[in-house]
Amino acid sequence: MQTIRGFRDILPEHIRLWQKVEKEASGLFKAFGFQEIRVPILEKTQLFSRSIGEVTDIVEKEMYTFADRKGDKLTLRPEATASIVRSYIQHKMYATDPVRKFFTIGPMFRRERPQKGRYRQFYQIDAEVFGIESALIDTQLIFLLNELFKRLGLTGLSAHINSLGCPECRPSFQKALLDFVTSKKESLCKNCLRRMEKNPLRILDCKVQACKEAVQDAPATLDHLCDDCETHFKTVKTSLKAQGVDFIVDKSLVRGLDYYTRTAWEIQTTTLGAQSAVAGGGRYDGLVKELGGPQTPGIGFAIGFDRLVEVMEQIEKTPEKEGLDLFIISLGEPAMEKGYLWSCELNQAGIRTEIDFRGKSLKALMKRANKLNAKYVLIAGENELADNSVILRDMNTKDQVSLSIETLVPELIKKLKLTK
Ligand code: ATP
Ligand code: MG
Numbered sequence: 001m002q003t004i005r006g007f008r009d010i011l012p013e014h015i016r017l018w019q020k021v022e023k024e025a026s027g028l029f030k031a032f033g034f035q036e037i038r039v040p041i042l043e044k045t046q047l048f049s050r051s052i053g054e055v056t057d058i059v060e061k062e063m064y065t066f067a068d069r070k071g072d073k074l075t076l077r078p079e080a081t082a083s084i085v086r087s088y089i090q091h092k093m094y095a096t097d098p099v100r101k102f103f104t105i106g107p108m109f110r111r112e113r114p115q116k117g118r119y120r121q122f123y124q125i126d127a128e129v130f131g132i133e134s135a136l137i138d139t140q141l142i143f144l145l146n147e148l149f150k151r152l153g154l155t156g157l158s159a160h161i162n163s164l165g166c167p168e169c170r171p172s173f174q175k176a177l178l179d180f181v182t183s184k185k186e187s188l189c190k191n192c193l194r195r196m197e198k199n200p201l202r203i204l205d206c207k208v209q210a211c212k213e214a215v216q217d218a219p220a221t222l223d224h225l226c227d228d229c230e231t232h233f234k235t236v237k238t239s240l241k242a243q244g245v246d247f248i249v250d251k252s253l254v255r256g257l258d259y260y261t262r263t264a265w266e267i268q269t270t271t272l273g274a275q276s277a278v279a280g281g282g283r284y285d286g287l288v289k290e291l292g293g294p295q296t297p298g299i300g301f302a303i304g305f306d307r308l309v310e311v312m313e314q315i316e317k318t319p320e321k322e323g324l325d326l327f328i329i330s331l332g333e334p335a336m337e338k339g340y341l342w343s344c345e346l347n348q349a350g351i352r353t354e355i356d357f358r359g360k361s362l363k364a365l366m367k368r369a370n371k372l373n374a375k376y377v378l379i380a381g382e383n384e385l386a387d388n389s390v391i392l393r394d395m396n397t398k399d400q401v402s403l404s405i406e407t408l409v410p411e412l413i414k415k416l417k418l419t420k
Contacts, residue, residue, distance in 0.1 A: 006120025029103040037102040039083040045073040051082040053258025055199035062110040076109035080126040089293035098131035117275030123305035133297045135235035138263040160250035161265040163233040165221045173224035187214035204254045220251035259284040279303040323373030325416045328355040329365040331381040349413045
């Protein structure tokens with residue numbers, strides 16, 4: 001049996017970086033006032049089609065959707081924002097305190113063509129903020145991302161930002177865009193011709209080379225912003241500058257989800273080839289209302305966890321080897337029973353201890369101790385037990401000392417805690 005295409009195991013030898021990122025991210029989120037939230041992996045299909053948009057790549061071709069036994073249409077979540085917005089509304093959070101900051105870490109599902117940095121089950125670190133209209137929160141989220149990546153030792157990243165406007169500036173932009181794409185009709189792919197009718201903005205995000213070329217000089221949302229959106233975007237830019245966060249204004253950045261308004265951004269890396277975006281985010285001031293809640297501004301981002309780890313693995317070529325504090329070699333049944341009890345007590349005290357239960361020879365077990373990268377080895381054989389003592393071997397210096405069984409565990413705890 002094999003995993004399904006685009007799905008993969010993350011094996012123990014790769015977990016260390018995942019845990020490092022999780023630790024750093026949750027620490028940072030806490031400091032910035034975010035609370036963790038966990039939402040289901042399965043939701044009603046409608047939640048995603050209504051929020052992400054019917055005419056988007058995600059909804060049209062990437063969702064894992066199926067009917068459950070009663071015929072309800074369900075979807076494996078392709079992203080987390082919609083679910084968190086649903087939760088915000090469902091639990092009437094707006095009524096007790098409309099200002100909420102959440103983060104969540106977990107798997108997302110999109111049926112895309114699998115390749116490096118692109119999987120069908122992938123993980124995101126997701127943050128969402130509700131109830132804050134100020135542009136300073138836009139800046140703060142980009143600053144937070146920057147800080148996280150800095151702490152993880154990443155370099156060569158750039159923040160691409162754009163403003164997508166609001167319902168007030170959209171009509172003038174949409175008209176200009178429609179005129180433009182109509183004039184390019186001959187060069188567009190079949191999909192884009194369909195998008196032209198239903199959702200022309202999506203043409204700007206088409207991956208077909210001919211379409212990309214055709215829309216190179218397309219009108220940009222930035223040139224159609226209303227005064228409020230203009231001011232908002234200006235504040236984002238000046239406050240980012242004031243904080244020393246580098247960014248590039250990218251007029252062509254539209255993002256693949258329909259719910260975005262005003263600020264949208266992507267953090268790109270030069271080290272992952274075609275899969276260059278490690279994080280993406282944006283404002284969605286209309287989404288809470290669209291899904292049935294009161295008018296509430298919202299903004300958030302998602303980090304591509306798999307891609308982030310891939311970038312980190314490139315930087316950190318030789319990861320430090322994890323090892324054991326102590327490996328217990330018990331020779332013979334009575335020694336095994338004692339060794340087992342010692343090992344449990346040491347485990348309880350937080351000392352990484354292992355014992356081999358298979359009754360192998362001293363030579364074989366010394367080999368295993370080396371393989372497990374043990375700092376110390378405890379040898380308990382029949383002779384030693386008769387003497388009420390055991391041997392402790394320092395695997396680095398090869399020094400051996402004899403320890404009395406009576407005080408063994410406390411003494412080991414003292415000694416091994418010191419070497420940590
Ligand atoms: P892309 O343009 O690379 O398809 P996207 O705009 O579809 O990305 P978002 O929906 O913004 O992606 O998700 C945020 C982040 O999640 C992306 O920047 C990327 O790092 C990661 N991501 C998205 N899709 C995948 C995937 N299929 N496999 C791995 N990571 C992904
Ligand atoms: Mg995508």
